[in-house]
Amino acid sequence: MNMPRISHFAVALILGAVIARAQTPAGEASRGKDLYDKKYLCSACHGFSGQNGVGARLVPMKLTQAGFMAYVRHPHDTPTGMPPYTAKVMPDQELADIYAYIKSLPDSVKKAKDIPVLNDILNNQK
Amino acid sequence: MASSSKKTNSVGRRGFLRGAAAGAAALAAKPPEAANAQPPQQNVIANATATTPTQAALNVDVGNGRPIPGINGIALSPGSDYMVDVLKQFDFEYVVANPGTSFAGLHESLINYNNNTNPEFLTACHEESAVSMAHGYAKIEGKPMLVLLHADVGIQHASMAIFNAYADRVPIYMIAGNWGHAVQAHNAQDMALMIRDMIKWDDEPRSLAGFADAAQKAYTIAMMPPMGPTLLVVDEDLQEMTNKEVNLRVPKFKPIQPPSGDLGSVREAAKLLVNAENPVIITGRSARTANGMTLLVELAELLQAPVSGGDRMNFPLTHPLSGLGIPGAQADVTLALEVNNAPLSRNGGRTINISSTILSVKNNYQDVGDRYAAADIDMAADAEATLPALIEECRKLVTSDRKRAFEERGKKLAEAHRQAKLKDIELAAIGWDASPVSLNRLYGELWPFIKNEDWSMVSWDGFMGGWPRRLWACDKHYHYIGAQGAGGMGYGAGAAVGAALANKKHGRISINVQTDGDLNYAPAVLWTAAHHKAPLLTIMHNNRAYHQEVMRLQRQATSMNRGADRIHIGTKLWNPEIDYASIAKGYGMYAEGPISDPKDLAAAYKRGIERVKNGEPALIDVVTQPR
């Protein structure tokens, strides 16, 4: 079969649009932190600041809330290794809280040249 | 006997036993209860005075209830002295053990008859630590430590570490006592049986002459590629009784050279490599010694071929030819050097496999043996021993045309290497300020403190993004020693201490980034490091979890649609959080932490490195991102 390849972002956006109409509860970052860090251990693969680990970098978060929720529910078709979390095991409200928390995380990334230690290592490559 | 002067000394120094024997005799003279009375001990000196205890206590005092061997309780020239004379030829720097009566004869001969030098005795608090230490040591020194194991119980504790060493192709020279008089359950009809699947060879010699023969064989087999652990089982009496064997000499030991590939195959391989458009070299455990790296550099430069693979140092990672090669280019010839499972060529490329693994195969453990994949040219030989001939044959075939082509290729490879390095350094900036500390920062911040030292990374970086190899200038064989071998956790802390003790005489400082789960299997090896003054900086990668299993269980639970809210059960090391600095201090080591703010790292590293440079271990507990 010659199916066009759709990126997981595109899938997430399409699904997100569908779900968006049905439910996108407002999330609360303070609740989301505990869920992210401890209850669901999102931190296991994405790091406590959403930047380090075997999972994808989460900051800056480019997905809309609806897109994010759609992706977490249906990550199967992507090659990322992210397991699915259904509404049964992670209610919409909690997922929205997690999204709000990720959005609240600092998202600036330094350049190696702005970090003296790394700049030194960088200079040795030149 | 090796030398008559030693014989005399051995009698003299055993004089100290007289006192003990005399005391024992006195105790034996007054059994506490008539009903339990037993005949006085034989072969002990009479006429000493003392009062007291139970027959059981007395038995232990005089050597577990057995008669003291020799005349008046004094063994003349015990078998264990001769055994030490034999073992001396192998130039062991250290002997490591957790003590046990079954090798008390050897233990005593090593510290008194041999004066505790070459080998020097290292006290291990667990046999897993003892063998792990020998494992780490061998990866730096390229030769084994002597390990003494207390009978079947010592072997059982050691077994995990033995399996790691076996899978990692590392020589470990082990001696276990048997047929002791203390605890019957410690004796075994076939002592080696329980680990025979994971050692290369074992023997239980019946005589001292037999010991000499077996000892040499055990060393030769351990060191012959594929290297691995060997075990001698030695009767307690053979160690302790007076040596009465006549014409006993210490036979001269001569090492046997590992096999090199046959010249016909080497020439065929050279032809393929020189004529290839995109040859690649993949390494597994090809550098047995530092020279193995030098030889591989020579071959790679001659061919201008990229070198990748291998979890320990086989090739300098700073070299422009280090890497996967030109992006998008398909390899037309792959040279695999000591790669366990030699890669089958993809896209019709040809493969050359030089591997010793086929020379010693056991059929139980699946990932350890050679899962044999036929190559176009296959040599059952040691790669390091084969490289000189291969270089020579390649050199003969390089024409000026080929040389020009190689130079062009070399430029592209150097650029690919540079780009890959730059990318890694840029990636290291991500999460630089994160708290808990990111692993890229944990390693990056350390570099300024070691870059002008002679340093050695003595831990595995597999659960840490491979950052030291991505950021640090790794170009010596001791800059990185790789993984467990069989993936058995608990290896890390012991291997680091053993490697640090190997590095010590070279004036190197050793760095161990230590995962918390691994340390908790046998943490008392920290005491061994303190006791023997290992110049080792241990930095905890304290993610407060068996994190690999957190991620595994998370996947399992979500694929069952049962949620991830309980996966901390059985996987997390929290409630209470473990205080590693206190543990290390308790074992007598300088320690700091826990540190969660990355801004505190540099000052702590500085203090830790100072300690290590002064010849002692130090531990810094860093609370980290999970991965």
Ligand SMILES: Cc1ncc(C[n+]2csc(CCOP(=O)(O)OP(=O)(O)O)c2C)c(N)n1
């Ligand atoms: C002897 C042994 N027991 C259990 C395991 C399963 N296991 C694999 S990784 C791992 C976690 C080890 O924890 P740690 O050393 O702290 O590393 P982390 O995964 O947290 O980075 C465990 C328990 C193993 N490989 N070996």
